[in-house]
Amino acid sequence: MPPDAGPRTLFDKLWDAHRVVAGEDGQDLLWVDRHLVHEGSFHGFDKLRARGAPVARPDLTIAVADHYVPTRGRDRPIADPAIADVVGRLERNAGEHGLRLLGLGDARQGIVHVVGPEQGLTLPGLLVVCGDSHTSTHGALGALAFGIGASEVAHVLMTQTLWQRRSKRMRITVSGALAEGVGAKDLALAIIARIGADGGAGHAVEYAGPAVRALSMEGRLTLCNMAIESGARCGLVAPDAATLAWLRGRPYAPQGAAFDRAAEAWMQLPGDADAEFDRELALDAAEIAPIVTWGVSPEDALPVTASLPDPALAADPARAAQISEALAYMDLRPGQRIADIRVDRVFIGSCTNARIEDLRAAAAVLRGRRAVVPGLISPGSSPVKRQAEQEGLDRVFTAAGLDWVESGCSMCVGMNGDLLRPGERAASTTNRNFKGRQGPGSRTHLMSPAMVAAAAVTGHLTDVRPLLAGRG
Amino acid sequence: MDKFDRLTAPACPLPVSNVDTDQLIPARFMKRTRAQGYGEQLLHDLRRDGQGTLRTDLALNDPARAGARILVARRNFGGGSSREAAAYALVDAGFRCVIAPSFGDIFAANAVNNGLVPARIGEAEAEDLLARLAEGPGELTVDLETCTIVAGNRSIPFTIAPTWRTRLLNGWDDIQLTLAHQREIAAFAAARAAAFPWSLPGLPD
Numbered sequence: 184m185p186p187d188a189g190p191r192t193l194f195d196k197l198w199d200a201h202r203v204v205a206g207e208d209g210q211d212l213l214w215v216d217r218h219l220v221h222e223g224s225f226h227g228f229d230k231l232r233a234r235g236a237p238v239a240r241p242d243l244t245i246a247v248a249d250h251y252v253p254t255r256g257r258d259r260p261i262a263d264p265a266i267a268d269v270v271g272r273l274e275r276n277a278g279e280h281g282l283r284l285l286g287l288g289d290a291r292q293g294i295v296h297v298v299g300p301e302q303g304l305t306l307p308g309l310l311v312v313c314g315d316s317h318t319s320t321h322g323a324l325g326a327l328a329f330g331i332g333a334s335e336v337a338h339v340l341m342t343q344t345l346w347q348r349r350s351k352r353m354r355i356t357v358s359g360a361l362a363e364g365v366g367a368k369d370l371a372l373a374i375i376a377r378i379g380a381d382g383g384a385g386h387a388v389e390y391a392g393p394a395v396r397a398l399s400m401e402g403r404l405t406l407c408n409m410a411i412e413s414g415a416r417c418g419l420v421a422p423d424a425a426t427l428a429w430l431r432g433r434p435y436a437p438q439g440a441a442f443d444r445a446a447e448a449w450m451q452l453p454g455d456a457d458a459e460f461d462r463e464l465a466l467d468a469a470e471i472a473p474i475v476t477w478g479v480s481p482e483d484a485l486p487v488t489a490s491l492p493d494p495a496l497a498a499d500p501a502r503a504a505q506i507s508e509a510l511a512y513m514d515l516r517p518g519q520r521i522a523d524i525r526v527d528r529v530f531i532g533s534c535t536n537a538r539i540e541d542l543r544a545a546a547a548v549l550r551g552r553r554a555v556v557p558g559l560i561s562p563g564s565s566p567v568k569r570q571a572e573q574e575g576l577d578r579v580f581t582a583a584g585l586d587w588v589e590s591g592c593s594m595c596v597g598m599n600g601d602l603l604r605p606g607e608r609a610a611s612t613t614n615r616n617f618k619g620r621q622g623p624g625s626r627t628h629l630m631s632p633a634m635v636a637a638a639a640v641t642g643h644l645t646d647v648r649p650l651l652a653g654r655g
Numbered sequence: 656m657d658k659f660d661r662l663t664a665p666a667c668p669l670p671v672s673n674v675d676t677d678q679l680i681p682a683r684f685m686k687r688t689r690a691q692g693y694g695e696q697l698l699h700d701l702r703r704d705g706q707g708t709l710r711t712d713l714a715l716n717d718p719a720r721a722g723a724r725i726l727v728a729r730r731n732f733g734g735g736s737s738r739e740a741a742a743y744a745l746v747d748a749g750f751r752c753v754i755a756p757s758f759g760d761i762f763a764a765n766a767v768n769n770g771l772v773p774a775r776i777g778e779a780e781a782e783d784l785l786a787r788l789a790e791g792p793g794e795l796t797v798d799l800e801t802c803t804i805v806a807g808n809r810s811i812p813f814t815i816a817p818t819w820r821t822r823l824l825n826g827w828d829d830i831q832l833t834l835a836h837q838r839e840i841a842a843f844a845a846a847r848a849a850a851f852p853w854s855l856p857g858l859p860d
Contacts, residue, residue: 445853
């Protein structure tokens with residue numbers, strides 16, 4: 184057990200600062216600074232109701248409508264009664280318990296993991312939880328942030344605390360610089376391919392090194408978002424000058440002199456130079472090419488220039504079975520060139536890759552070109568949507584023949600009815616290529632926004648880099 | 656929450672890696688309330704072919720294995736989303752224990768909160784159990800007191816976080832334990848707000 188004194192990592196400092204009670208076997212009671220809830224949190228509210236308990240800290244509990252919200256026709260009532268009911272349940276729970284609600288129709292509405300940082304609700308040094316596994320995203324600001332289940336949601340609602348077992352600490356250090364056309368999503372997928380979809384289980388992962396430092400805040404959010412796809416419940420990037428510059432002036436962040444005082448505290452958060460990690464991994468950014476997934480787990484990821492694996496050459500029977508099943512589900516052949524895989528549809532959206540920088544990267548490829556397949560672009564939040572429209576990105580997308588819609592989780596999880604049809608294959612900026620994730624029988628290839636744009640204009644998976652040549 | 660100490664019951668093999676939570680309970684079923692139940696929806700799409708017919712090549716669909724209470728799978732069981740409905744689906748379908756070489760962290764916590772034991776064993780041991788169960792219906796014993804699985808004449812140790820083991824053995828709920836610390840929680844909250852005023856959200860509305 185790392186002591187409170189002595190050299191500590193960023194994770195140790197965050198953990199220690201939130202420990203209310205030190206329990207047995209490393210199980211501590213932690214204070215929660217922000218609890219974000221969404222439509223799917225209704226189970227937690229139902230448990231609260233069953234106990235007749237109030238929300239302990241309504242001021243620290245923020246409701247955001249994202250999972251089920253329609254991305255079209257927002258001026259009309261929600262057509263599907265079951266979906267309308269789930270969205271309504273969030274509104275009723277927020278009203279009943281006096282929570283801040285960023286609901287459908289609110290100018291700040293969007294995907295909870297985009298909204299939290301964007302509104303300054305997420306800050307360095309905070310402990311943030313949400314009943315959604317991609318809460319790891321918020322760690323990009325130097326917050327301790329992780330997803331929780333419904334029983335834990337109920338526990339936080341009732342007590343503003345949570346029992347957690349202290350994670351092991353892993354550091355992934357990325358040296359060098361990412362090449363042109365290669366971004367945070369490619370880095371995230373390269374890491375998952377290296378350590379596996381359960382490689383980070385039981386660990387909090389801190390991303391470090393020059394290539395991580397060089398990422399924009401949007402890029403860091405993408406990287407931490409995908410921590411959970413490597414099995415790590417939380418991802419972290421130490422706060423620095425870029426973090427402060429990005430946060431200053433955000434609505435819920437401290438303002439003026441209060442911000443400067445907070446920033447002093449935040450700059451004490453980075454790990455001590457001689458702090459030790461339980462596990463270390465090193466990568467060279469220069470070796471990373473644009474990456475796509477080909478199978479049904481994010482660990483099934485390869486450079487777009489590669490060919491598909493052959494189960495006959497697999498190391499063991501379990502791996503061979505995994506490859507065979509993935510190829511069969513995806514309707515692909517062993518040894519097939521990835522660049523020969525044709526797609527039916529594209530999707531740009533989700534808490535992974537729908538921030539303004541992601542939309543700019545897609546637009547850089549799509550500008551002056553036509554998509555040869557249909558596609559949907561759902562911005563990460565309503566403010567992102569307005570900014571993109573101010574920059575004229577929406578006109579680039581619609582001129583390319585793609586649909587520009589409202590913000591929500593949309594086709595990443597399909598709960599609002601934005602779905603692929605059975606058997607359809609999509610190039611998608613999302614986070615999960617699980618079987619049926621984008622609808623029963625759907626086939627998902629994960630990649631960066633620029634790579635999805637490249638697939639849109641060519642109709643197949645392809646290296647975006649030649650399409651960016653001469654476009655600065 | 657029901658206590659769990661020792662269970663001898665029919666076990667079912669699921670020789671699949673990365674059984675993610677989207678497979679355990681597809682998103683389209685998640686509007687259901689807890690009272691409506693999730694057992695019928697467990698692994699709904701994995702259990703069916705493209706035409707919606709139950710697959711005959713899956714032990715989980717074998718009538719001779721009905722009533723299984725222990726599931727054996729390959730690595731990274733329950734990876735993916737935080738949906739607790741994945742644990743509800745297993746519990747509602749009658750399962751009390753899942754044995755696998757690794758689990759999604761959030762799934763494992765959700766499992767424990769629903770009295771379902773996530774028992775971790777080595778990959779070779781998992782392959783051995785899968786091979787035994789592939790031969791036909793069979794029982795396993797899961798002993799949480801000693802953290803061992805008994806399969807015929809073989810005894811396999813499993814791991815689980817000690818605090819989770821204690822809670823499952825006693826059927827304890829986290830909330831009761833936490834409420835005993837209400838005074839410490841209130842003191843912590845007051846001290847934190849005073850020392851770190853920035854930790855409270857600003858009030859633009």
